[in-house]
Amino acid sequence: MHFLRLYWRVLALLAADRWVAIGLGFAGLALAGLSFLEPILFGRVVDLLSRSDRLEVAQLWQEATALLALWAAVGLSGIGAHVAVALLADRMAHRNRLTVMSRYFQHVLSLPLSFHGDTQSGRLMKIMLMGADNLFGLWLSFFREHLTTFIGALVLLPMTMFLNWRLGLLLIVLVVLFAVVSAWVIRKTEAAQGQVEALHTRLAGNAQDALSNVIVVQSFSRLGSEARLFGDIVRQVLDHQFPVLNWWALVASLTRAAATVTTIAVFVLGTVLHLRGQASVGEIVSFMGFATLLIARLEQAVGFVSRLVFQLPSLEEFFAVLDSRSSVPEKPNAISLGRVAGAVRFENVAFAYPGGPRILDGIDFEAPPGRTVALVGQTGAGKSTAMALLQRLWDPVAGRVTLDGHDLRDITLDSLRRNVGVVFQEALLFNRSIRDNLLVGRPDATQEELERACRMAEAHDFIIRKPQGYDTMVGERGSAMSGGQRQRLAIARALLKDPPVLILDEATSALDAATEARVQKALKALMAGRTTFIIAHRLSTVRDADEILVFENGRVAERGSFEELVRLNGRFAELVRTQLSGAEAAHA
Ligand SMILES: Nc1ncnc2c1ncn2[C@@H]1O[C@H](COP(=O)(O)OP(=O)(O)OP(=O)(O)O)[C@@H](O)[C@H]1O
Ligand SMILES: [Mg+2]
The missing domain is CATH 1.20.1560.10 (ABC transporter type 1, transmembrane domain)
Structure with a gap:
């Protein structure tokens, strides 16, 4: 019974x-x-x-x-x-x-x-x-x-x-x-x-x-x-x-x-x-x-x-x-990788959320170590989903994603996630002090290291202006911080983690133009020497990327450097034109 x-x-x-x-x-x-x-x-x-x-x-x-x-x-x-x-x-x-x-x-x-x-x-x-x-x-x-x-x-x-x-x-x-x-x-x-x-x-x-x-x-x-x-x-x-x-x-x-x-x-x-x-x-x-x-x-x-x-x-x-079992199970003989060089490959990857339509199809690209790849395209095109696959939050339904040549399904989740850092648009913070939130990036960081990271992320100044400084509580989900402050903390946290592969998903979208320009400098420093994926709607942000992938309905419609794509005069060029005319209209 x-x-x-x-x-x-x-x-x-x-x-x-x-x-x-x-x-x-x-x-x-x-x-x-x-x-x-x-x-x-x-x-x-x-x-x-x-x-x-x-x-x-x-x-x-x-x-x-x-x-x-x-x-x-x-x-x-x-x-x-x-x-x-x-x-x-x-x-x-x-x-x-x-x-x-x-x-x-x-x-x-x-x-x-x-x-x-x-x-x-x-x-x-x-x-x-x-x-x-x-x-x-x-x-x-x-x-x-x-x-x-x-x-x-x-x-x-x-x-x-x-x-x-x-x-x-x-x-x-x-x-x-x-x-x-x-x-x-x-x-x-x-x-x-x-x-x-x-x-x-x-x-x-x-x-x-x-x-x-x-x-x-x-x-x-x-x-x-x-x-x-x-x-x-x-x-x-x-x-x-x-x-x-x-x-x-x-x-x-x-x-x-x-x-x-x-x-x-x-x-x-x-x-x-x-x-x-x-x-x-x-x-x-x-x-x-x-x-x-x-x-x-x-x-x-x-x-x-x-x-x-x-x-x-x-x-x-x-x-x-x-x-309930994990949908991204770890193989019993999964390899634990040390610090990787950061070569990322998507090989003919297709993906659909359970019971849903295909969100990604035939995604195929390579990011050699240290390169910067930008993902652009209209909202809902599948950019964040592609990056979710790189973190193995989901497994592809076809094709494979590799890191330094290893299929993500063959390596331990822990070693994968130690090698991949993410800064989201929605900076998720614990309801703890600023310091504790930063230490999530590197638990053994010293105060100097914390401050250096925060200076690079343009966060140090606003932090020390708070009465409690680094001990200020950030509130539930960071509600006691402004959107831009949350993003800068998230960037500092990623700086501390110092991963060989970095994903910036709309990481600077909540910043005003002046702060963004300063944080961009910090991000450049951060991106140096690591494989970086940038998702951004503001195309000025992706200007220096080695390769830009233009996503459209789950496929890569165009690819190339900024200049190449503008010369191609296709979707990307159109996107650039609309943004520029939008900016001019705003200035007028
Ligand atoms: N957890 C989920 N379950 C089901 N469908 C989802 C889920 N997350 C996203 N989607 C759907 O997948 C598609 C791609 O979403 P994704 O977040 O990858 O787009 P995006 O290109 O990052 O868009 P944006 O520029 O707005 O961030 C969308 O149609 C979205 O509704
Ligand atoms: Mg997204």
Whole structure:
């Protein structure tokens, strides 16, 4: 059954702690045994008392003392086992909760952009937190309670048959009935609870989406409609949740009813058997004890099973994320390259986003080490996508991309990305200090190195004008910096990384003309001695490129140096003319 498979997987996560788990298993067995011993001892004491008129006083005392001493020993060892279980189980659950969270976090971070592109980060957070909490709860309750319950039901219950098989049978019937009813309700409510969880996840995803776009929400006065959207989902959650709650309320009341019926049945059957001489008073008392114990346990089990049903979908989501594999997998024998010379080749490369049309087709070019290649063309032509292939954020559907002659699929992702630096149009920054953001480029950089890079990127001056200087926090996604400041920080970060292959994707588009001219100087210095790809709409930026590739609908329509292309008098020349006339119009 699906349900048990999942539960098994939850427990299997504790594999690293299996010795603790096995120890806890034995402690659980001891606890189960001890809890069943008490009613037996109680029964023996009652039997002893009912025989008291036929016994010598001294013998009565002797037997009673033995029984009571045994009882005390059982009680004390029960307390000991209980404390040990609680302590060990708590520690193990806490430790593994954090372990599993780190594992999830690392896994999600390593998943490719194809995964993150269509998964909201709010969902991923929610799945991690809920999943880890639920696992924690399940581990704890398994070792603290349910292990004892399972052992009790599976091993000790049949043993009551030896005490008195007729009364034992009655208890077994109760347990079987209970199992059947809860299995039935689980089946009835599983699907509905799955929907509830999916809605909860959507809720978290939407909330995060709205929160991270709070400026858009406010400036487009979307407050009301966003709240309505949230309210709609909340209502749907409740609509799906209530029927599930009804079913489990029914199970809870059935268990209660079963409890009363069983107690009465044990009493009635016990009395009949006693009158026929088939059961002693002590046995009846013992079985009353078993029944109470069992019913308490069953009630706990109902609570547990229903909780598991409620948590199952969130655990499934958690495991689904853990199981998702990268679409750019690393070969087991991938080569780790040192610092490369920087020869890049696209060999007849074609690419389509999953389920989409071809974005790139027949892309074929070579960039020898140290050369500068510019990619120009209208928006949406596939320039950034081509550079995404060079970083192996995706794999081509045909052809191959090579770095120093190695197919990107044959080298480790880490060594590839160490050799390739990128400055995007959208400078992505962590919500940390300027210094920490720069150190992402080179963790061991000294203050002098940081400042040199920032001077080259024209960033030093604005940084030291901030009251906190290099310790200024940049805000979420760099929101406390201007667009141009963010870009200059990103350039400084790339300067520090000092990679042999550099991609500048609209890296200076947010700068004013004067600053751009200064940063261009810095970029020239940066580009010296490395293979550089520049994507730019401002054609003045690409004037000095060794080769310009003009992209059109995913193909390279023209290629050559600036002068050659202007002379060709094709698309590129047309682009240059429109930009020039635009500039003249702006000056006029
Ligand atoms: N993650 C994605 N999933 C699906 N389609 C995408 C994805 N990213 C980009 N595209 C599509 O691929 C095409 C090429 O996009 P790309 O970003 O490469 O263009 P570009 O040449 O860099 O344009 P721009 O000059 O505007 O930056 C576009 O039609 C775009 O809509
Ligand atoms: Mg682009």
